[in-house]
Amino acid sequence: MSGTAEFHTPVMGPETALRVVNDPNGVYVDGTVGGGGHAEHLLERMGPQGRLIGLDRDPEAVQAAAGRLRRFSHRLVIVETSFRELPGVLEKLKVKRISGALFDLGVSSHQIDAASRGFSYKKNGPLDMRMGPDALRSAKEVVNACSPEKLTRIFREFGEERAAGRIARAICRRRVREPLNNTFELAALISETAPGPQTIKTLSRVFQAIRIEVNGELDQLQETLEYAIGRLTTGGRIGVLSYHSLEDRTVKKVFRSASLGCVCPPDLPVCGCGRVPQARVLTPGGIRPDPAERQRNPRCRSATLRVAEKL
Numbered sequence: 001m002s003g004t005a006e007f008h009t010p011v012m013g014p015e016t017a018l019r020v021v022n023d024p025n026g027v028y029v030d031g032t033v034g035g036g037g038h039a040e041h042l043l044e045r046m047g048p049q050g051r052l053i054g055l056d057r058d059p060e061a062v063q064a065a066a067g068r069l070r071r072f073s074h075r076l077v078i079v080e081t082s083f084r085e086l087p088g089v090l091e092k093l094k095v096k097r098i099s100g101a102l103f104d105l106g107v108s109s110h111q112i113d114a115a116s117r118g119f120s121y122k123k124n125g126p127l128d129m130r131m132g133p134d135a136l137r138s139a140k141e142v143v144n145a146c147s148p149e150k151l152t153r154i155f156r157e158f159g160e161e162r163a164a165g166r167i168a169r170a171i172c173r174r175r176v177r178e179p180l181n182n183t184f185e186l187a188a189l190i191s192e193t194a195p196g197p198q199t200i201k202t203l204s205r206v207f208q209a210i211r212i213e214v215n216g217e218l219d220q221l222q223e224t225l226e227y228a229i230g231r232l233t234t235g236g237r238i239g240v241l242s243y244h245s246l247e248d249r250t251v252k253k254v255f256r257s258a259s260l261g262c263v264c265p266p267d268l269p270v271c272g273c274g275r276v277p278q279a280r281v282l283t284p285g286g287i288r289p290d291p292a293e294r295q296r297n298p299r300c301r302s303a304t305l306r307v308a309e310k311l
């Protein structure tokens with residue numbers, strides 16, 4: 001892997017770095033370093049003392065980021081791990097406080113474009129979808145082994161797919177004859193089961209749902225964001241780029257809760273909860289890519305950037 005810009009085009013790169021870097025000489029975390037595009041923007045905004053810790057669970061991403069960011073290697077540590085391991089990483093590096101953190105959720109273009117990774121219904125490849133070796137099961141195992149009830153739940157909860165039950169039952173009928181092995185077999189079965197003008201959307205939703213299940217994408221997201229906010233210095237910032245409503249809902253929930261002060265009933269004479277706001281949200285409605293960026297990079301269309309600042 002070359003580590004070039006083709007690996008992934010960072011979404012709202014300069015804008016994100018501008019909003020996340022407040023103290024140029026602080027320590028920053030990029031929890032999803034990918035091809036290093038956002039990390040490069042962050043490092044360019046930082047001063048000579050600024051350091052960045054980049055994490056990614058995908059070894060191909062770690063290699064690409066290390067290549068792209070070679071000129072910053074004296075200010076950079078890249079670790080192949082899930083962001084859920086952030087507490088252990090910071091402890092190991094003896095970092096107590098961070099000045100900022102960025103989480104650019106979801107998949108990289110490289111992961112989607114590499115047929116061998118099995119993320120895309122548009123390219124034929126093995127039903128894999130594992131972002132890294134830490135994922136416990138592949139898409140093939142999920143699709144061929146989960147009960148119809150479990151598959152229905154996955155498609156409904158992680159894909160918000162209306163035909164969830166119908167597609168789950170069709171998969172279970174089909175796999176009795178022979179297992180589903182590759183992306184085109186699964187895509188054809190979904191298209192036959194839910195035909196019509198919405199088929200492309202159904203394919204996206206079902207593939208997204210399986211990917212979220214395989215990688216446990218929503219597990220630990222809330223805990224990791226809460227942990228990162230807890231580690232920020234005063235004035236430190238956390239930025240999160242999300243690409244679908246399930247992720248965005250979690251981000252909004254965490255930010256809302258962190259910005260909440262006293263929650264006592266208004267008729268209580270003195271505060272009993274002792275709650276003080278930890279952070280303030282800097283982007284109340286979220287920030288979306290502008291039309292020019294959407295045209296240049298259609299994959300950024302669903303992105304929302306939210307940023308909060310530690311009080």
Ligand SMILES: C[S@@+](CC[C@H](N)C(=O)[O-])C[C@H]1O[C@@H](n2cnc3c(N)ncnc32)[C@H](O)[C@@H]1O
Pocket residue numbers: 008009010011031032033034035036037038039055056057058061081082083084104105106107108109131
């Ligand atoms: C949208 S891409 C990030 C792209 C990156 N910002 C850039 O500019 O190149 C998302 C990345 O997050 C990684 N990822 C997803 N979940 C993760 C997790 N729990 N821990 C660490 N990395 C994760 C994926 O492997 C992928 O490389």
